Amino acid sequence: MTGVAEVRGMRNAETTLAIISDRGKRGLPLEDVYRRLYDKELYLRAYNRLYRNDGAMTKGTTEETVDGMSERRIDEIIDLLRFERYRWTPVRRIHIPKGNGKQRPLGIPTWGDKLLQEVMRSIVDAYYEPQFHPQSHGFRTGRGCHTALQSVYAWNGTKWFIEGDIKGCFDNIEHTVLLSILRERLHDNRFLILVENLLKAGYLEQWDYRPTLSGTPQGGIISPLLANIYLDRLDNFVETTLIPKYNKAERRKKNREYDRVWARIKWNADRGADEETLKELRRYLRQLPRKDPNAPDFRRLRYVRYADDFLLGFAGPKDEVEAIKNQIGTFLRDHLKLEMSPEKTLVTHAWTSNARFLGYDIGVSTHPRTHGTVQLRIPPQKLDAKIAKYSHGGKPAGRPELRADSDFTIVARYGSEYRGFVHYYAHASNLHWINRLAWYMETSMLRTLAGKHKSSVNVMARRYKAWRLDQGRKMKCFEVTVERPGKNPLVARFGGIRLKRQPFLEIEDRPENTDRHGYRSSELLTRLWLDKCELCDSSEKIQVHHVRKLADLEIKGRKARPAWVRVMSARKRKTLVVCERCHTAIHAGQPTRQPTARAEAEE
Secondary structure (H helix, E strand, C coil): CHHHHHHHCCHHHHHHHHHHHHHHHCCCCEECCHHHHHCHHHHHHHHHHHCCCHHHHCCCCCCCCCCCECHHHHHHHHHHHHCCCCCCCCEEEEEEECCCCCEEEEEECCHHHHHHHHHHHHHHHHHHHHHCCCCECCCCCCCCHHHHHHHHHCCCCCCEEEEEEECCHHHHCCHHHHHHHHHHHEECHHHHHHHHHHHCCCEEECCEEECCCCCCCCCCCCHHHHHHHHHHHHHHHHHHHHHHHHCECCCCCECHHHHHHHHHHHHHHHCCCCHHHHHHHHHHHHCCCCECCCCCCCEEEEEEEECCEEEEEEECCHHHHHHHHHHHHHHHHHHCCCCECCCCCEEEECCCCCEEECCEEEEECCCHHHCCCEEEECCHHHHHHHHHCCEECCEECCCHHHCCCCHHHHHHHHHHHHHHHHHHCCCCCCHHHHHHHHHHHHHHHHHHHHHHHCCCHHHHHHHHEEEEEECCEEEEEEEEEEEECCEEEEEEEEECCCCCCCCCCCCCCCCCCCCCCCCCCCHHHHHHHCCCCCCCCCCCCEEEEECCCHHHHCCCCCCCCCHHHHHHHHHCCCEEEEEHHHHHHHHHCCCCCCCHHHHHHHC
């Protein structure tokens, strides 16, 4: 089966994308893009990347979801494209809460539009990725929040920060400007018309159709990539215009006071001065920078961007910082038709205040031993907001809504939430602050378990307390173990993580033809390519039945489990390759057909 996957799998698709990527590396224009949308292997690759997402089962403005996916559906999309009859469906718009209490609009496309957008994204991304600026980190392979913060961590000597935020970036991208940028390198008018129709497809809100005159729909598969292509112009402006203009001198001049004190220490040591005098001079020396922090002929400008948030660090006078900020605002307004958010675009003095970027407080240390180095810290507001989820009236509180879950699920949920917070802020110099959060979460978890069992916190603590090694140190944790005959046990764990700041880890950039689990091709595609119903062995109109989660297979009050439920439960798979007749029977709650050999044996 693996051989089948390799032959029919991703080989052709990856070869196509590799050729496209090579053209991008060499800066050659990309032609005949639209015809590449006829490649069926690209759709299978896109399906392999999307079907595990929870959103694959979410309906847009039609009833279509990933459930019922088949090769026939891909053929239908390709046929519509071949005759230029494909029409984008308006997205369903909902609103989700933002961190500041406001609402963010989110568009939900139909499944067919998601699949085609992913194919378009893979082609365009393969071409543009080698050309993007190295200081662009959002929505890129092998880059993310931590790689952006890693570059900021090296900005030693910074005196000013400019926190940049583009006002409604996704909603205000000008279609004509975006298409003109794409037209410079993508020499295929049919493909550009397809992109233009996507941008203008509109949306339904409360079943009221509204056109999209600007912006890329948030929630669209290709939207982040289009935004990166758009904002790459800003990256190039900063790199080719601002940085060469404001960077002056290769290095700072030496601090004369530092050299004078050093010479005095050496002179006193050579003449046998008393140790107290030398100790005082050395203490004073540690408080001095080796280089002159106020060197009038030295300037240094640095820049990093994550999606529509960017940060600049500058070593120089304040009047030049304001000039840099104004030039960026002018460029965005004149060339990209965007505006900087006035309440979020701030100039911060690095030695007295902190800038906020990607959820971190960023400042410069004034401690004698680390003078001038960039410090990443957990904002107290972020920690307090996290603690508030597990407390009431300033004290830890249980979560009654979780009492219906198993002990394993409760501990696993608390452990996952705790690990996520710790790992995100693993590079903060005040990581030890999380000890306070750990106590609140631990007490909240134990109170939730105690409420479930009508017991006490101490009894729950004694029942599940355990110890594990982390970074060579024995750490307390809480574990729930579920034994499985013939298999390794399942373990849910909370805590047991040493709160010691870690150096930045190297991100392993996996090849494009691997999914998040590291497999070269999907086991699902291998089963689909066999073209055989896994319930009745039929080869007629094969498609895939999907469920959102395995727990959905268990329905209260159902006396007997249908054959298809038993198969999915035994395999622990959320997918089942079936024929159209069996798939219809599944949704109708009717018995499915049996394999021919089994049916004959029963007769």
